[in-house]
Amino acid sequence: MKASEDLLTFSGPTPYRGRLAPSPTGLPHLGHASTFLTAYRRAREADGVLILRNEDLDTQRSRPEFVNPMFEDLRWLGIAWQEGPDVGGDYGPYNQSQRRDHYLAAWRTLLDRGYLYPCRCSRKDLAAMASAPHENDEDDEPKYPGTCRPLFDADVKNSYDSPAGINWRFRVPDGRAVEFHDRHFGAQQFIAGRDFGDFLVWRRDGMPSYQLACVVDDAAMRITEVVRGADLLKSTARQILLHEVLGIEPPLWYHCPLLKDEQGQRLAKRHDALSIRAMREQGRKPQELVEMLEKRLRH
Numbered sequence: 001m002k003a004s005e006d007l008l009t010f011s012g013p014t015p016y017r018g019r020l021a022p023s024p025t026g027l028p029h030l031g032h033a034s035t036f037l038t039a040y041r042r043a044r045e046a047d048g049v050l051i052l053r054n055e056d057l058d059t060q061r062s063r064p065e066f067v068n069p070m071f072e073d074l075r076w077l078g079i080a081w082q083e084g085p086d087v088g089g090d091y092g093p094y095n096q097s098q099r100r101d102h103y104l105a106a107w108r109t110l111l112d113r114g115y116l117y118p119c120r121c122s123r124k125d126l127a128a129m130a131s132a133p134h135e136n137d138e139d140d141e142p143k144y145p146g147t148c149r150p151l152f153d154a155d156v157k158n159s160y161d162s163p164a165g166i167n168w169r170f171r172v173p174d175g176r177a178v179e180f181h182d183r184h185f186g187a188q189q190f191i192a193g194r195d196f197g198d199f200l201v202w203r204r205d206g207m208p209s210y211q212l213a214c215v216v217d218d219a220a221m222r223i224t225e226v227v228r229g230a231d232l233l234k235s236t237a238r239q240i241l242l243h244e245v246l247g248i249e250p251p252l253w254y255h256c257p258l259l260k261d262e263q264g265q266r267l268a269k270r271h272d273a274l275s276i277r278a279m280r281e282q283g284r285k286p287q288e289l290v291e292m293l294e295k296r297l298r299h
């Protein structure tokens, strides 16, 4: 390559790429708004690009009819994105339901590298893992007791062409401290096998898990900083293990404090009255909501 070409292709430090990753399982509420506003601000301050990824993998809980109202509510709040299912972009598709090939390739790599084992446990609660596991919530992935973990290096990689019909788990390195720096909360440490167990990467119903899809997409969409709720700190530790095995450089992390209601409970989608939509219908103005959220976060 000639020196002049070199100059043309060299673009300096990697430009900031952030993302909003809503799941269309209900209308966004104030808790989401607060995290998404932070993500939006951080991308703007860095003069970067914000991507909207529609996390619609959980076929049981996702509803296509929530997608457009979700976009509308976020825009009403003043949040804008430069790439997404509704605006296009170079790293699409931006609906997770259309990205299956990417997830399958990652499943194959993890299997070939000896980190996966099939799990035949039939407990109903183990099957509900497509959505992000939020800590202290019924969604959090229970610590797997290791029932199906093979004692010896079973040669599973040559026995399966596809993940179909069975749950697949990632074997975590027991006792290993997974450490990372959070740009909001500072130094973090979680111990594999103690704070979380062998987690699902693929579900028997044919869906990749949240952990796998998130890692694959953040990498494929060249995300440089992940901004999300503090309830996912432990998931970040799980995801860092996936990054390592897949040979992916992890993004930077910024976890946002969670918004609580008057009783100190984390806001959830079932708090319908606190949806952005309900606020709009009450005649509130976007600026009013933004200021209220900022104030809540300061206390």
Ligand code: GLU
Pocket (backbone or CB within 6 Å): 021, 022, 023, 055, 132, 214, 227, 228, 229, 232
């Ligand atoms: N779709 C996930 C959720 O709703 C996003 C988690 C993430 O930002 O990684 O919690």
